[in-house]
Amino acid sequence: MAGSGKNDVRSYRNFINGQWVGGTADETFPVYDPSTEEVIARVAVASSASVDRAVNAARTAFETGPWPQTTPQDRGRLLFKLADKIRQNAALLAELEARNTGKPIVEAEYDIADTATCFEYYGGLANKIMGQVLPVPANALSFTMKEPVGVAGQIIPWNYPLMMAAWKLAPALAAGCTCVLKPAEQTPITAMEMAGWFEEIGLPPGVVNIINGMGETTGAALVAHPGVDKIAFTGSAAVGKIIVKSAADTLKRVTLELGGKSPNIFFADADWEASVDGALFGVFINQGEVCSAGSRILVEKKIYSKFVEAMVEKAKRIKLGAPLERDTKMGPLVSKEQYDRVSSYLEIGKKEARVAIGGGRAKQFGKGYYVEPTIFCDVNNNARIAREEIFGPVATVIPFDGEADAIRIANDTPYGLAAAVWTRDIYKAFRVVKAVRAGIVWVNHMQPTYVEAPWGGYKQSGFGRELGPWGLEEYLETKQVFVNLDETPIGWY
Ligand code: NAP
Numbered sequence: 145m146a147g148s149g150k151n152d153v154r155s156y157r158n159f160i161n162g163q164w165v166g167g168t169a170d171e172t173f174p175v176y177d178p179s180t181e182e183v184i185a186r187v188a189v190a191s192s193a194s195v196d197r198a199v200n201a202a203r204t205a206f207e208t209g210p211w212p213q214t215t216p217q218d219r220g221r222l223l224f225k226l227a228d229k230i231r232q233n234a235a236l237l238a239e240l241e242a243r244n245t246g247k248p249i250v251e252a253e254y255d256i257a258d259t260a261t262c263f264e265y266y267g268g269l270a271n272k273i274m275g276q277v278l279p280v281p282a283n284a285l286s287f288t289m290k291e292p293v294g295v296a297g298q299i300i301p302w303n304y305p306l307m308m309a310a311w312k313l314a315p316a317l318a319a320g321c322t323c324v325l326k327p328a329e330q331t332p333i334t335a336m337e338m339a340g341w342f343e344e345i346g347l348p349p350g351v352v353n354i355i356n357g358m359g360e361t362t363g364a365a366l367v368a369h370p371g372v373d374k375i376a377f378t379g380s381a382a383v384g385k386i387i388v389k390s391a392a393d394t395l396k397r398v399t400l401e402l403g404g405k406s407p408n409i410f411f412a413d414a415d416w417e418a419s420v421d422g423a424l425f426g427v428f429i430n431q432g433e434v435c436s437a438g439s440r441i442l443v444e445k446k447i448y449s450k451f452v453e454a455m456v457e458k459a460k461r462i463k464l465g466a467p468l469e470r471d472t473k474m475g476p477l478v479s480k481e482q483y484d485r486v487s488s489y490l491e492i493g494k495k496e497a498r499v500a501i502g503g504g505r506a507k508q509f510g511k512g513y514y515v516e517p518t519i520f521c522d523v524n525n526n527a528r529i530a531r532e533e534i535f536g537p538v539a540t541v542i543p544f545d546g547e548a549d550a551i552r553i554a555n556d557t558p559y560g561l562a563a564a565v566w567t568r569d570i571y572k573a574f575r576v577v578k579a580v581r582a583g584i585v586w587v588n589h590m591q592p593t594y595v596e597a598p599w600g601g602y603k604q605s606g607f608g609r610e611l612g613p614w615g616l617e618e619y620l621e622t623k624q625v626f627v628n629l630d631e632t633p634i635g636w637y
């Protein structure tokens with residue numbers, strides 16, 4: 145199906161019940177290359193009737209047909225096959241991902257490898273889903289069974305398009321669920337390419353449906369649909385709140401991963417070179433379009449000025465460029481909308497703090513949504529640029545005075561996704577680890593994420609966990625079975 149040549153405008157329909165749905169007559173929307181601002185694909189919008197069709201297909205596939213009869217081992221094998229397809233097509237997928245998101249090709253290659261690893265991990269877990277026997281009195285037997293939660297509606301963002309699809313689909317399929325996935329309107333391409341392999345690997349029709357369109361319409365219809373048992377969402381806190389309200393009407397299970405304003409804490413005794421590197425990497429990787437971006441850089445007062453200076457010197461050397469060039473370290477932001485949003489925060493920041501470097505458009509590019517890596521210093525933690533998620537290459541550097549002050553500032557945020565602490569003092573490091581309210585705390589690093597380890601937020605960064613066995617658990621119900629072993633009547637009446 146999909147697109148034709150490299151430079152042609154690709155076209156995609158929706159993938160529903162094993163078929164490509166929505167022809168030329170359907171409304172379509174454009175998808176862009178943010179470095180050239182050119183249209184690179186057109187995608188059919190899934191109307192509410194198409195959403196209904198997709199959910200019904202997933203419902204039918206969950207209840208009848210081959211999927212409920214597929215053994216856990218075979219579900220695992222399907223995931224391994226999908227991972228193989230992804231690895232075989234990694235170069236193409238990475239190129240498409242880089243062109244569509246604007247991220248550097250080298251980062252896109254890591255993303256695609258991680259995507260395959262995620263399918264492999266859950267392929268391995270599919271036949272390790274087990275219940276427990278419970279210690280009830282001797283005249284009874286009680287045990288638990290783990291069962292799939294049902295039809296999962298999955299809504300994902302544009303920053304790691306295919307990887308986010310894997311974080312959602314892989315545990316759901318391992319659990320035996322069926323899925324309706326909605327990619328972000330900005331970045332549907334790689335998920336649709338992947339859908340092209342479902343038939344070949346033997347995934348039965350209706351088990352995974354991928355629909356496209358705007359969040360406010362297509363996404364909202366999916367969330368409201370009574371045939372959906374669970375919604376898994378990654379995106380903004382604002383949309384997360386809308387989703388929880390809508391899902392309440394049918395009491396769907398909901399898991400949310402909503403980003404944050406994560407503190408990256410540097411004590412004076414930390415390794416200097418590693419720290420300066422880690423501060424920049426924590427906030428500028430993927431153009432800062434990362435839910436766990438270390439966008440509040442907390443630096444101990446006695447090293448503050450020198451640290452900002454060193455960050456600025458190193459930030460000057462960050463190579464901005466076209467996403468497909470291998471030495472590019474930062475590409476354009478994903479869309480005009482995101483560029484405008486980040487630009488408006490740059491203006492807010494200029495009124496709230498001092499610009500140490502950057503602060504505007506990267507002017508060497510005639511087109512494309514390029515923003516300079518920007519460091520605001522002398523930032524007060526009450527400033528909007530320190531409280532609100534910007535989701536771009538914008539760092540706020542905040543001074544602190546001692547460990548208690550660092551912990552107080554770190555926790556003074558509505559979010560709680562991630563944090564990092566840099567020090568050579570292990571006592572101090574672990575005290576901070578315990579005191580900070582966040583779903584992940586790195587020590588002397590920031591951002592590495594492994595599929596084996598849990599991912600998710602405290603506070604307004606959401607609820608539920610992805611990855612590892614925790615991510616699988618979110619797609620399972622627990623059934624308790626009680627067996628009476630005593631043949632005498634109850635004798636109550
Ligand atoms: P967003 O609106 O939260 O979008 C995330 C996903 O939700 C997309 O698939 C979107 O669809 C969908 N969506 C939007 N409104 C919906 C609704 N009412 N019902 C159901 N689904 C809905 O995020 P964004 O507008 O792309 O970015 C805005 C801000 O969100 C960013 O600046 C950043 O702060 C935050 N964000 C966070 C993450 C994260 O990883 N935590 C990721 C991306 C963005 P469409 O794209 O088709 O509209």
Ligand code: MG
Pocket residue numbers: 329359
């Ligand atoms: Mg949107």
